[in-house]
Each structure stands twice: as structure tokens, then as C-alpha cells.
Amino acid sequence: MARGDYLGEFELVVLLGLARLEDEAYGMAIFEEIKRVTGRDLTVPAVYVTLNRLEKKGYVNSRTGESSALRGGRARKYYRVTPEGSRALDASQEMLSRLWHGVAVGLGTAVSKS
Numbered sequence: 001m002a003r004g005d006y007l008g009e010f011e012l013v014v015l016l017g018l019a020r021l022e023d024e025a026y027g028m029a030i031f032e033e034i035k036r037v038t039g040r041d042l043t044v045p046a047v048y049v050t051l052n053r054l055e056k057k058g059y060v061n062s063r064t065g066e067s068s069a070l071r072g073g074r075a076r077k078y079y080r081v082t083p084e085g086s087r088a089l090d091a092s093q094e095m096l097s098r099l100w101h102g103v104a105v106g107l108g109t110a111v112s113k114s
Helices: 009-024 027-038 044-057 083-100
Strands: 060-067 075-081 103-106 109-112
Touching (some): 009 044, 009 075, 027 075, 044 060, 075 083
Antiparallel strands (some): 060 075, 103 109
């Protein structure tokens, strides 16, 4: 990937949350999944802003579901990881693995072994 093509930390978290949910990936579900798995303090708007950014980058696409009386007639917007998004996740995982290789972590500090 070229410089600037790597995912930012929160983009990575949101994209992984989306990928974990597969066909059930709508904004609030993604928010709840990230919060449940990571325990991270985040906001719903931050997730939606990031989803929009990921969609503009071509890493996710969205579709509007059926409207529901339970949500005041509003339809959910469902998200899916695109092939480009999958490649971005793979590249991020590979980059992080390379960075972690040779790093020993102990007593709360990281010391390079190379």
C-alpha cells in the first residue's frame, strides 16, 4: 500500500467491528460490538463519521434496509466490507505483525530485540 493508504487506528477498529458482524452490520450494532469487545469509551457519532470516511475511501459500501415502525419508520443503513476494505485490513494486519516481530513486552515496557 502507498503512503496514506493504511488504516488509522479507529478506522481499523470500526472496520474490524463491521467485519465481525457480517450481514448484521449497521451503525449501532457496530458501536455496541466495538464497545463490548474492546471496552473502549467511544461515541456513536464517531462511528458514523468513520463509516462515512471508510465508504468514501471505498473500503465499505452501504445499503438501506426496510423501514421499521419500531424506529419511527426509519430504515437502518447496513454496511459491508468491500474487497478493497479486506485488502486494507490484510495490509494493516501484516504491517502490525512486522512491527511486533522482535519486540519483547514485559513489565509494562516494550524493548526491541533487533
